[in-house]
Amino acid sequence: MDRPLSIxxxxxxxxxxxxxxxxxxxxxxxxxxxxxxxxxxxxxPLKPIFSTVTQxxxxxxxxxxxxxxxxxxxxxxxxxxxxxxDENGDVWAAGVxxxxxxxxxxxxxxxxxxxxxxMQTAKSLTLDTLKMER
Numbered sequence: 662m663d664r665p666l667s668i669x670x671x672x673x674x675x676x677x678x679x680x681x682x683x684x685x686x687x688x689x690x691x692x693x694x695x696x697x698x699x700x701x702x703x704x705x706p707l708k709p710i711f712s713t714v715t716q717x718x719x720x721x722x723x724x725x726x727x728x729x730x731x732x733x734x735x736x737x738x739x740x741x742x743x744x745x746x747d748e749n750g751d752v753w754a755a756g757v758x759x760x761x762x763x764x765x766x767x768x769x770x771x772x773x774x775x776x777x778x779x780m781q782t783a784k785s786l787t788l789d790t791l792k793m794e795r
Contacts, residue, residue, distance in 0.1 A: 668783040671722040672776040674714070679773040681709045681725045686766045693757040696738070698745040703735030704755035706762075733757070 685707040692704040709728050715721040733756030741750030 666716050666720055666722060669780060671720070672779045672783070674722040674724065675776045676773055678709070678711055678723045678725050679769050679776070681728065682769045683766065683773070685709055685728055686762055686769060689757050689762050690759065690766075692755050693759050693762070695755050696743065696745055696752040697735070698747050698752065700735055700737070700753050703753035704757070705730035705735070706733050706755070706757050707731070731756075 689706045692706075695704050697703040707728050708731050710726045711723050712726050713721050714724050735753040735756045738752050738754055739750055740746055740752055743752045745752050
C-alpha cells in the first residue's frame, strides 16, 4: 500500500503540474509569431490536460495526463513576398492568442505561488509543533 500523501506531496505535485503548464505557455508564446508554408505545418498551441489523483476522502492532488495540441486554427496570411509563401502567396501563422496566453501565464504563476505558500505554512506549523514538545 502506498504511504499517505503529505501536505508537502500534495503541494509539490501541484507545483510540478503548474511548471508543465508554464512550459506550455512559454512554448506557445515563443511560437506566436511563427509562420509555415501550409496549414498542417503551422504551430498549434499546446495545453496540458490535468486530472485529479484522489488517495482517500479529503486527500487529493493533481497530475498531468498529457500535453496536447489545441484545435486553434492557424491564420492564413497573404504575403507573396514571404520566402515560405505557397503557390497562392499565402503563409500560415500560429493560432496563438497572445493575450489569452498572458492571462494563463499570470494564473499559472498565482497557482504556483499559492502552493509555495501552502508549503511554507505547513513547514512553519510543523516547526511550531516541534517547539511545543521542548
